[in-house]
Amino acid sequence: MINEIFLNxxxxxxxxxxxxxxxxxxxxxxxxxxxxxxxxxKDSRSLKNIILICKEYSVPYFIIGLGSNLLVSDNGIRGxxxxxxxxxxSITLLDDNTIRCGAGVSLAGLCVFARKMSxxxxxxxxxxxxxxxxxxxxxxGAYNGEIKNVVTSVRYIDNQGNKKSYPKDELDFSYRHSVFxxxxxxxxxxxxxxxxxxxxxxxDRMQELMNRRKAKQPINHPSAGSIFKxxxxxxxxxxxxxxxxxxxxxxxxxxxxxxHSGFIVNDHNATAQDVxxxxxxxxxxxxxxxxxxxxCEVKFVG
Ligand SMILES: Cc1cc2nc3c(=O)[nH]c(=O)nc-3n(C[C@H](O)[C@H](O)[C@H](O)COP(=O)(O)OP(=O)(O)OC[C@H]3O[C@@H](n4cnc5c(N)ncnc54)[C@H](O)[C@@H]3O)c2cc1C
Numbered sequence: 001m002i003n004e005i006f007l008n009x010x011x012x013x014x015x016x017x018x019x020x021x022x023x024x025x026x027x028x029x030x031x032x033x034x035x036x037x038x039x040x041x042k043d044s045r046s047l048k049n050i051i052l053i054c055k056e057y058s059v060p061y062f063i064i065g066l067g068s069n070l071l072v073s074d075n076g077i078r079g080x081x082x083x084x085x086x087x088x089x090s091i092t093l094l095d096d097n098t099i100r101c102g103a104g105v106s107l108a109g110l111c112v113f114a115r116k117m118s119x120x121x122x123x124x125x126x127x128x129x130x131x132x133x134x135x136x137x138x139x140x141g142a143y144n145g146e147i148k149n150v151v152t153s154v155r156y157i158d159n160q161g162n163k164k165s166y167p168k169d170e171l172d173f174s175y176r177h178s179v180f181x182x183x184x185x186x187x188x189x190x191x192x193x194x195x196x197x198x199x200x201x202x203x204d205r206m207q208e209l210m211n212r213r214k215a216k217q218p219i220n221h222p223s224a225g226s227i228f229k230x231x232x233x234x235x236x237x238x239x240x241x242x243x244x245x246x247x248x249x250x251x252x253x254x255x256x257x258x259x260h261s262g263f264i265v266n267d268h269n270a271t272a273q274d275v276x277x278x279x280x281x282x283x284x285x286x287x288x289x290x291x292x293x294x295x296c297e298v299k300f301v302g
Contacts, residue, residue, distance in 0.1 A: 002036055002079070006057040010080075013046050013053075015039045021081070023072040023302075026064060028129055030222040031272050032072025033302065035062075035081040042086025044188060048161040051186075054080055055159070062301060063186050065134030066106060069224050073302035074272045084133065088188060093117060097194050098152070103133030103187040107140070110192075115202050119194035121150045126206040127213045129225075133187040137180045139173045143209050148173035153191045159184045176229055176297055218257040221265040227279060228262060228294040237286075237294050238262030244285045251278040276300075 010017050017039050023032030041047045054061045060079035064070070084104035091113045092100045099119070101110050107125045110132055114122045124145025128135065135147050136154055148171065155165040164185075172179040180187060213219060228237035241247065241261040248258045250267060252274030257263040264275055283294050 001057060002059055003057070006053065006059060007037075009053050009057075010037070010039070010050065013049055015041060015046055015050070023067075023076060023081070026081075026083070027067035027070050027072055027224070028222060029067075029071060029224045029266050029270075029275070031074075031266055031270060031275065032070075033074045033076030033272075035077040035079075037080045038083070039080065040083045040085040042088070044087070044157065044163065047082070047084075047157055047186065047188070048163075050080070050082065051157065051159065051161045055161075061184065063133070063184075065103075065131035065137075066129060068129040069134065069138060069298055071224060071272055071275055071298050071300050073300070075302060077302040082186070084131075084186075084188075088133075094191070097196055099192045099194065100189055101132050101192065102189050103131060103136070105132045106130070107132060107135055111206065114192075114194055115199065115206065117194075118196055118199045118202065120197035120202050120205075121145075121194040122192070123202060123205040123209060127210050127219075132190050136171075136187055136190055137178055138176055139178050141176075143212070146173070148178075150192045150194060151190055152193045154180075154187055155189050156180070156185045156187045163188075216260055218259040218263055218265050221257065221263075221267070223257070223263045223265045224298045226262045227264050227296060227298050228282075229297045231292050231294060235292070236262070240286050240290055240292060240294070241282055244282075244289050246282055246285060249278070249281070251281065254278045256282065 020034040021038035024030050063082050088102040088104035090102045094100050107128050111122050111126045124143045128140050139147050153167050238261040246256050247261045249256045253268045253270030254274040255265050255267040257265045
């Protein structure tokens, strides 16, 4: 329970603690009510201490990356939301083709680093607006690339505050899933093995994929990317939604993007409730007309 003693213990950890923090500020959807408490943690020691304090006071915690795959409830999040910064934002070249990267680093930052080192393998991730931790949790992927193809090990802190690691073959990666899915283990850093390649080739590929993204996706509108998972090999949620005549359909401020039917955009001050209603409507119509059940890729929180 969050009480004075709990809050004082957090403050003693010398962290910046925000109370009633609007989650709309921390999600790419720009939607979400207040988190009871929000903090950025800069090192593993404070992370461990905070987890143990939460455990002792039975306060739930939630780790957020860059909030690009989240729909946070209008009622916000009970408990503590943790964001990684400081040492979790560092990137190191371990040898000629191996990078160790903190979980708080943006995929964009990691891609730029790899490009600078003339290391190839992460080009597919250029344009995915998440963090390295979120990308591993989700096994993010695009344009025939997936995080699982380049990760060799992941270090994390479990819900008892213990530092642990998984080698590649224990990461249980599959489509938008990893061993971390639906656990409260916190990824702290990730090791990537890449392939040396001339920088111009890497730059060209990154540019090509970014152009494709810009042409196809409503990247200038608040969203959480693709709302639904692909329902099967070579079956695309966007195509089904469009065939059902739902392109541009809206509920409240939430709209099926007119540029990419797999995206719901926050068109004007959408609430999480608007988005949820729209998701349900899409699922019902697609099931009625196509007999296919669409499952969400976006994570509901709070
Ligand atoms: C415009 C747009 C385009 C997108 N394109 C793509 C795409 O092409 N491919 C794709 O796969 N996704 C895409 N996405 C979705 C999203 O960017 C990815 O899912 C990304 O990996 C989420 O990372 P995040 O840091 O934002 O995670 P968040 O959204 O903050 O969190 C997602 C989940 O990861 C968990 N998590 C985050 N950090 C950690 C950590 N350190 N330890 C443990 N768990 C953690 C959270 O608890 C949550 O359950 C897109 C989104 C947008 C808005």
